[in-house]
Amino acid sequence: MADDLTRYRLPDGEIVEVAARYYLCKCQKCGWTGSSEECGSSVSLDGDGDISCPECYHADCEEIDAPIVKGRKEGRRHAAA
Numbered sequence: 906m907a908d909d910l911t912r913y914r915l916p917d918g919e920i921v922e923v924a925a926r927y928y929l930c931k932c933q934k935c936g937w938t939g940s941s942e943e944c945g946s947s948v949s950l951d952g953d954g955d956i957s958c959p960e961c962y963h964a965d966c967e968e969i970d971a972p973i974v975k976g977r978k979e980g981r982r983h984a985a986a
């Protein structure tokens with residue numbers, strides 16, 4: 906399965922991969938940052954409900970922005986320089 910992954914670089918240098926149908930989010934309580942795929946969610950029909958942190962289970966994860974890392978994780982090709 907080849908979900909499109911977007912790779913984000915967090916301020917601390919960590920790379921987080923987020924599948925196309927998810928988004929990058931951050932827990933407002935403990936600071937956990939990752940794909941919304943990893944979060945639990947309360948029932949939401951429009952996909953925009955509260956999601957809960959997988960670390961502290963606090964339901965206050967918020968979508969955040971981070972620089973996107975270009976390039977692919979696998980199938981590295983010759984650099985087209």
Ligand SMILES: [Zn+2]
Pocket residue numbers: 932933934935936937958959960961962963
């Ligand atoms: Zn948390």
